[in-house]
Amino acid sequence: MTQSRNDADVAFIKALAELLNENDLAELNVKRDYGENDSLNVKVSKLGAQPVIQQMAAPATAAPASAATPAAPAATSADMDLPADPAQHPGAVTSPMVGTAYLAAEPGAANFVSVGTQVSEGDTLLIIEAMKTMNHIPAPHAGTVKRIVVADGSPVEFGAPLMIIE
16 A cells, blocks of 8 residues: 555545534444455444544555554453453343443432442443433342443443443
8 A cells, every 4th residue: 555545544534533523423434445355444433522443454455553543452451351242241231222321320420330349239330311211220130340341421232232240
């Protein structure tokens, strides 16, 4: 891949991120074909208040890492015990509906739970707003919150993992 095409791709990704923000969209997926076995797949999504940009190139056109690709966070020893896909964990608490997840009762309030919190069956873990209704999501069983998968204010889909409780 030439440097000018790489620069054009970075400009294209930045334009997609601006389009995402200007139109209050949650996610954009775009495939740009350059020719046979040569394409650029871009997924731009917004988690919480900060946009997350993922650039996926076809194997034939693998590009060097650029400033547009965020660095992966360092894994902690607690993360090593958990599967890469939180939905596959036996202690995963999944979303019973489509909506917006809130970790606290109101802005500025303390979160219902945090990593390490001991919960009993039925304790409120978070709220999912769906159609202007605030739905309290209870703990399905007692245990310790090992991981919080969703960000406060982020959209969730039916069946999406929210937390892991062991």
